Amino acid sequence: MPGPSTSTSRRWWTLATVSLTQLLMVLDGTIVNVALPSAQADLGFTDASRQWVVTAYALAFGSFLLLGGRVADFVGRKRVFLAGLAVFAIGSAWGGLTHSGAELLAARGLQGLAAAFMAPAALAFVTLTFPDGNERNKAFAIFGSLAGAGSAIGMLLGGVLTEFFSWRWCLLVNVPFAIAGLVAGFVLLPESRAQGDRRYDIAGALTATLGFGALVYGLTLAEQSWTSVWTVGSIVLGLVLIAGFVVIEGRVAHPLLPLRILTHRTRAASFTVQALLGVVGVGAMVYLALHLQLVLKLPPLLAGLGTLPFTLSLMTAVPFAIRLIDRFGPRRQMIFGPLISAIGVFLLSRITVGGDYWTQVLPGVVLMGLGMGFTVVPLNNLALAGIDPHDAGVASATATATNQLGGSIGLAALTALYVAVAGKAGEGVAAMVAGYSAVFTAGAVVFVAAAVTAALLLKPSREAVAEVGEPVAPVLG
Structure with a gap:
């Protein structure tokens, strides 16, 4: 953790560096959603392979996160972060230049693998740079809100790039940002690693x-x-x-994952909510993109713009969420945040074949974003408060892994639900709408489950974070 000599401005520049790379990793989970129909037509892969363009990234990301967290702890968080960012750029370039569906899936897997080593180090930098107090709440609010908005930003950017350039630029666009992140990370980030034994x-x-x-x-x-x-x-x-x-x-x-990280009920609540948000965050965004393009017949740009209210409402909620944490603690918004999102996703489940965007999509997207804004602000703070620096990387990895694995497992399960419901409904647009409605209904149930989890496991006091304990200083260099 930076010592007293570390300037305030340097701490915030450090946060900016890791937050923007975190945004890059999150939006890459959805930036291809709007581009999928174009990529499928260009490369000729099947409908089953289409899902794997999203799943390959999320699965590799989530499956290797715990290992990535431990490697970051032991080898050095800066070294691992920079190496992961370099590999991420290589995977992005490969995917953008590929000429077969198989290569695209492999490149997406490589991106996910690289992200699995970057993400724990990035979150650990936030944890160790801002150990406590109001600055920590603001830092996690910025980091969490960018990560929360990343999925919708990815769809918007994917729509713009697909409409005016090519679906390939949804991957190639990562390369210059990764290079900028490498330069900033090399200059700004301090090296840190875990004390004690470093066996794997x-x-x-x-x-x-x-x-x-x-x-x-x-x-x-x-x-x-x-x-x-x-x-x-x-x-x-x-x-x-x-x-x-x-x-x-x-x-x-x-x-690899000390069970002490999981046994405290506040952390258990946070990790569980992370997983449940991942289920809806990935699955709902995939099927929202398909509905906008295949049912409402919107071009890629307008489909991407159609998700922009999610991001705007999420970012609008963040300043209020910070004030509520300081005044009431995290529990209340960890309950009512998912409930607001549940109402939004339930509204999306009421779509019909003849409906339009303004009445059947927009209200649900706005409410889902507002609820997510109140939820993501306290989430990582609760997951990582009081973590010993020896475990900072793996605890950060656990927080991210639960979200990514929730997303990949959730997308697979929701796709199976979609196929089952749409298959019984017949063929054509009506069958697709029936399947999408079932997916959104399931998403609303998952958000309610997240609210119930928070209500049962989080203590009703604003001291919930402090009760976990405060972290101690890590080894630098």
Whole structure:
């Protein structure tokens, strides 16, 4: 953590650097959503492969985050952050220049892998640079709101680039920003690493990565059949490996994910809400983009602009959310934030074949954004308050991993739901609308579950963060 000699301006420039790269990672999860129809027509891949353009990124991102967090802790957070950013640029360039669907999926996976090593280091820098007080709340509000708005910003930018240039620029645009981030990171970021033993938990890394990969793959296969041997086998294998990971982490001397990070109920609440927000955040945005283009027949630019109210309402909520944390603590907005979003997604579920954007889409998008604005501000602060610097990277990784894995698992499950409902509804636009409505209804239920989780696990006091404890200084250099 920067010491007393670190200037205030340098701290905020550090925050700007890691926040903008975090925005880059988040928006890359959705920037291709609006571009998918164009990319599919250009490269000729199937509808099943279309989903994997999104899932490959989210799955690689989420599955390797815990390992990325530990590598950042042990090797050095600045080194890992810069190396990940360089690989991210390479994957973006590869994806933008590819000429086959298989290569595009591989490039998206490489982007996700690189992001898995960047993200924990980025969040750890915020945690360690702003250890406590009002500045910490503001820093996490900025970091969280950019991350929360990233999905909608990605869709808007994807629409602009696809409409006026090519879907390929949805990936190529990352390269100059990554280069700028490399320069700023090299100049501004201090090196830090964990104290003490730095041995890796190989068994934990393998079971976690393979377990989540098998689970998401099985849920993806469920689009065709829930009862096939491959679907059931993959899901069961994933659950067994994840259970094995938990057992391993409780027994090994140097776990990849120390269970002490999960056992405090405030952190458990935060991680659970992160996962649930990921389910809706990724899935709802994918199907919103498809509805805008395939049902309302909007061109890519207008489809991207159609999601802009989400970002605007989220950013509008952030200043009020900061004041509410200072006055009432995080619990209240962790409850009413998801409930507001639930109302918004439920309104989206009322879409009809003959409906329009202004009456059936806009109100829901605005409410979803407002609720997310109140929710994301306290979320990372709760997840990382009081974390020992030895665990800063892996705790940051856990916070991000739960969101990304929630997104990849949620997208697979919601796609299976869409296929089942649309298949029963027949063919054509009416079937698509029925499927989208079912997805949005499920999203509203998930947001309600997030509010219930916060109500049950968070203590009703503004001291909830302080009760976790304050962090101590890490080793720099």
